[in-house]
Amino acid sequence: MGIYLPIAEMSVNVLVLLAMGAAVGFLSGMFGVGGGFLITPLLIFYNIPPAIAVATGANQVIASSFSGALAHFKRGTLDFKLGTVLLAGGIVGSTIGIYAFSLLRALGQLDLFISLLYVVFLGLVGGLMLVESVNAIRRAKGGAAPTLKKPGQHNWIHRLPLKMRFRASKLFVSVIPVLALGAGIGFLSAIMGVGGGFIMVPALIYLLKVPTNVVVGTSLFQIIFVAAFSTIIHATTNQTVDIVLAFVLMLGGVAGAQYGAKAGQKLRGEQLRALLGMLVLAVAVRLAFGLFLPPPSLYSLTGLTVP
Amino acid sequence: MTGGKKALATTLAALCCLPVAALAQAPVPESIQIGLSTDRIEITADFSGADLTIFGSVENADPLINRQGRYDVIVVLEGPARPVVVRRKDRVLGVWVNLQSETFLNVPQSYSVATTRPLQDITGPTNYRQLALGADNLHIQPADPDGNPVTIQQFEAALRERKKATGLFNERVGGVQFLSANLFRATVSLAPNVPVGTHKARGFLFRNGVFVKETSAHLAIQKSGFEQMLFRLSVNHGTFYGFVAVGLAMLTGWLGRLIFRRD
Incomplete structure (x- = not known):
């Protein structure tokens, strides 16, 4: 069953898109991630132009994050103040990211840059996750108690100036790393079409020592607004958001997420993290192959719009 | 297809x-x-x-x-007719990078x-x-x-x-x-x-x-009508189109939660 995408100006199979959305939704429900880091590469593998895959991916992320954030909002597991500071940084980062996106697109280096960013970030995060979870599984088998960091433990981040108090997170920390983290995620959101949860969550836990119960809600809160901002700016400057494509993916995604969440409850935390780590690594390896293998054609065409 | x-x-x-x-x-x-x-x-x-x-x-x-x-x-x-940029990939440190390009009118x-x-x-x-x-x-x-x-x-x-x-x-x-x-x-x-x-x-x-x-x-x-309308909207009123896209995503997320409530 074909469907014509008005912005991508191509005809694609709607069943493939629904299946793609559902599969990613299933995984995102299972692991509690937005899924943007899977959707965008999948769209690129499916020959959607990377510029459109990224902007549409950012749009799709809003749907899954919004659904998740509502749940956290209801339970109150969300630090508004921390989320707002992260968001302020995120808006700046996203603006820079979109400017870089337009520039790279004009230079013809956008596709390469997107792939490189994906390989680096997915490789790092996937690798760390896999190592950490395999160690945890080993420890659990050995019967030793997992070593937890003591709450009073501080690192260099906590010695920076301009401190601010975040009550919900029971945190007294400089705004500099918070703004910088927000900006970094905003930049990646604009260029990679991801929410950035897969980087944000570990960064909040390990770098800022935010209590785990508010981490996911706060991260989702920030992701919604940054992804919304990226979507609107992409639509304004690059006209690369394909609303039909995004909607079909969302439909598959929200349905798949529910089954994924149920499946996720049956698996143990370390096993889940090991599986997710392997999945993330697999996507990184697949993208890396694309960078190093000789392309089917050395030449590519880009149409210029008549000014 | x-x-x-x-x-x-x-x-x-x-x-x-x-x-x-x-x-x-x-x-x-x-x-x-x-x-x-x-x-x-x-x-x-x-x-x-x-x-x-x-x-x-x-x-x-x-x-x-x-x-x-x-x-x-x-x-x-x-x-x-449109102007077209043709780019050629070459190997730089093992990675295939677009290097040379030529524009045709x-x-x-x-x-x-x-x-x-x-x-x-x-x-x-x-x-x-x-x-x-x-x-x-x-x-x-x-x-x-x-x-x-x-x-x-x-x-x-x-x-x-x-x-x-x-x-x-x-x-x-x-x-x-x-x-x-x-x-x-x-x-x-x-x-x-x-x-x-x-x-x-x-x-x-x-x-x-x-x-x-x-x-x-x-x-x-x-x-045709609907596709043309979306395309026009995205080109002429990009910001509005962006807001519509965001609104649609939030609505889908909210409805998804309503239909398949987990908690």
């Missing part, structure tokens, strides 16, 4: 009143006519490429030459050809070059005419090759069939990614390998 190719048949009006070939008098030069029943084609949500049928006639045909099958017709559907976005016989059997390469007829003979102008001619030639060849590989430049040998002595039917292929805009249909008549006459007609290919 699902969905079969849809035949968009067009008919020629006023075919019935063709003048009968004048006999015994001083030879009146032949001419060619093509006709489209519609001046626009809409791309709907289920579009996955199509065949476009164009009817036409050869007027004042010489019956003798006609009997010998020495009339040939080539029909071309040429898409709107006025490249037709699509170029579909239908012929009575293989192109090389109709007439010689010099004629095709003079007429700029056929995907290999299209005149493509580089943006920087003073550049290295070898590079420009290489990139120009790559441009044609890529356009052919994506089906935007295509050729259908035998796509033009004579239905009677004067009447012919041409079938040209529209690729699934056919560009929207004003296309030019051209018919070329050859007698014994000699070019006789050319005719043309215009055809608008556009997205």
